[in-house]
Amino acid sequence: NAGVTQTPKFQVLKTGQSMTLQCAQDMNHEYMSWYRQDPGMGLRLIHYSVGAGITDQGEVPNGYNVSRSTTEDFPLRLLSAAPSQTSVYFCASISGPNEQFFGPGTRLTVL
Amino acid sequence: GENVEQHPSTLSVQEGDSAVIKCTYSDSASNYFPWYKQELGKRPQLIIDIRSNVGEKKDQRIAVTLNKTAKHFSLHITETQPEDSAVYFCAASRNSGYALNFGKGTSLLVTP
Numbered sequence: 001n002a003g004v005t006q007t008p009k010f011q012v013l014k015t016g017q018s019m020t021l022q023c024a025q026d027m028n029h030e031y032m033s034w035y036r037q038d039p040g041m042g043l044r045l046i047h048y049s050v051g052a053g054i055t056d057q058g059e060v061p062n063g064y065n066v067s068r069s070t071t072e073d074f075p076l077r078l079l080s081a082a083p084s085q086t087s088v089y090f091c092a093s094i095s096g097p098n099e100q101f102f103g104p105g106t107r108l109t110v111l
Numbered sequence: 112g113e114n115v116e117q118h119p120s121t122l123s124v125q126e127g128d129s130a131v132i133k134c135t136y137s138d139s140a141s142n143y144f145p146w147y148k149q150e151l152g153k154r155p156q157l158i159i160d161i162r163s164n165v166g167e168k169k170d171q172r173i174a175v176t177l178n179k180t181a182k183h184f185s186l187h188i189t190e191t192q193p194e195d196s197a198v199y200f201c202a203a204s205r206n207s208g209y210a211l212n213f214g215k216g217t218s219l220l221v222t223p
Contacts, residue, residue: 031209042117042200042213043155050209058210059112090154094209100145102154 002026004103006091012109013081021076021106023091029101031094032074036060036087037105043090049074081110113138115203117214124191125222132217134201135183141203144177144184145211149198158199159186191221 007022025032033048035058045058049068063085065077074093078085088107092100114137124130136144145160161168161175161184168175172191177184188195198218202211 033209033211035211035213040215042215043202043211044213045210048210056210059212099157099160100208100211102156104154 004091004093004101006089006103006106008106009104010107012111013078014111015082017081019078019081021078021089021091021108023074023076023103024072025074025093025101026072027093027095027101028071029093029095030071032068033058033092033094033100034064034066034074034076035090035092036085037090038087046076046089078108083110086110113141113203113205113212115201115212115214117201117217119217120215121218121220123220123222126191126193128191130186130188130191130195130219130221132186132199132201132219133183134185134203134214135181136203136212137182138203138205138212139179139182140205143204143208144175145202145204145208146175146186147200147202147213149200149216151197155200188219191219193221193223195219196221 004025030051034046035043037043047066049055091103117134142163147155148158149155172189174187198216201214
């Protein structure tokens with residue numbers, strides 16, 4: 001099992017550009033989530049999904065879109081990147097007993 | 112929404128001493144409280160968790176206590192070792208874990 005994978009590892013964008021952060025898991029978990037981590041702020045929930053076709057907003061959803069067409073994939077889309085979205089993004093999938101398995105992260109810089 | 116406060120933000124102990132990190136939460140409906148360890152440049156990893164129907168849980172040198180009445184929970188690490196140095200995050204969830212609210216983290220340094 002690869003667990004939770006994220007691509008790309010690093011990305012630099014210009015303000016106004018759009019992009020998709022990819023997340024995939026091979027553990028057949030129903031629940032998946034996206035967090036961003038900023039220095040001194042801990043991790044903050046962006047969006048989460050309780051199954052294919054079902055998503056909901058977390059604490060900081062503005063500027064991000066998600067969809068969940070399959071159990072395995074949960075991409076995060078930045079519609080029009082802003083410098084405030086510079087962060088490390090972690091995707092997680094959640095096992096039955098509720099342990100969150102985090103992916104390795106994507107470090108995003110918006111200039 | 113849920114607000115999780117974590118203290119202290121930094122903690123330095125000598126090898127072999129104990130370390131205690133404390134968190135408070137605001138949502139009385141929260142029912143799941145995990146603790147994560149994050150080493151520099153790595154992903155957070157679960158080290159221990161506790162549910163609202165339990166007051167204490169231990170796993171070797173690590174223990175977590177929960178006081179539902181006071182809405183606070185604590186992480187205790189005994190016989191600390193240099194490899195325990197990392198950032199530790201507490202979290203709380205009202206839906207049993209699929210949407211976590213994190214504290215801001217505690218940077219623990221264990222000096223030999």
